[in-house]
Amino acid sequence: MAEETIYLKEVLEIMRTPNSEGKAVKFDISVRTFNRNSKTGGALNSYENAKLVMKEKGMDKDSIYALQHFKKPKTPKIRKNPQHFENKTRNIRLENGEVKKIHIRYIISFNGKKVIY
Numbered sequence: 001m002a003e004e005t006i007y008l009k010e011v012l013e014i015m016r017t018p019n020s021e022g023k024a025v026k027f028d029i030s031v032r033t034f035n036r037n038s039k040t041g042g043a044l045n046s047y048e049n050a051k052l053v054m055k056e057k058g059m060d061k062d063s064i065y066a067l068q069h070f071k072k073p074k075t076p077k078i079r080k081n082p083q084h085f086e087n088k089t090r091n092i093r094l095e096n097g098e099v100k101k102i103h104i105r106y107i108i109s110f111n112g113k114k115v116i117y
Contacts, residue, residue, distance in 0.1 A: 006113040008104065015052040024051040032106040053091040053099060
């Protein structure tokens with residue numbers, strides 16, 4: 001039986017397309033880890049019901065975007081631009097609210113389909 005496949009370009013498009021309510025879509029994803037400095041990693045992490053961190057319509061005050069942009073700290077904090085496009089990374093939010101940075105080239109499967117380039 002042939003395994004279903006999906007192209008990385010399609011994966012990225014599905015991740016960033018909001019649903020009919022203007023919210024980020026949920027997906028299941030498996031990603032390999034790798035540390036370029038120490039040349040270690042290779043562990044396979046699987047995340048269920050993850051979402052791409054993005055601006056959503058009708059967000060509540062506790063959403064990631066609202067916490068980053070609307071609450072002003074007493075002392076201004078300078079944030080570095082993550083340059084996701086150049087670094088080929090994306091931030092995903094897990095069900096428990098934790099945010100993980102993933103490298104798009106290390107995505108192994110997306111919604112049960114094998115990712116190909």
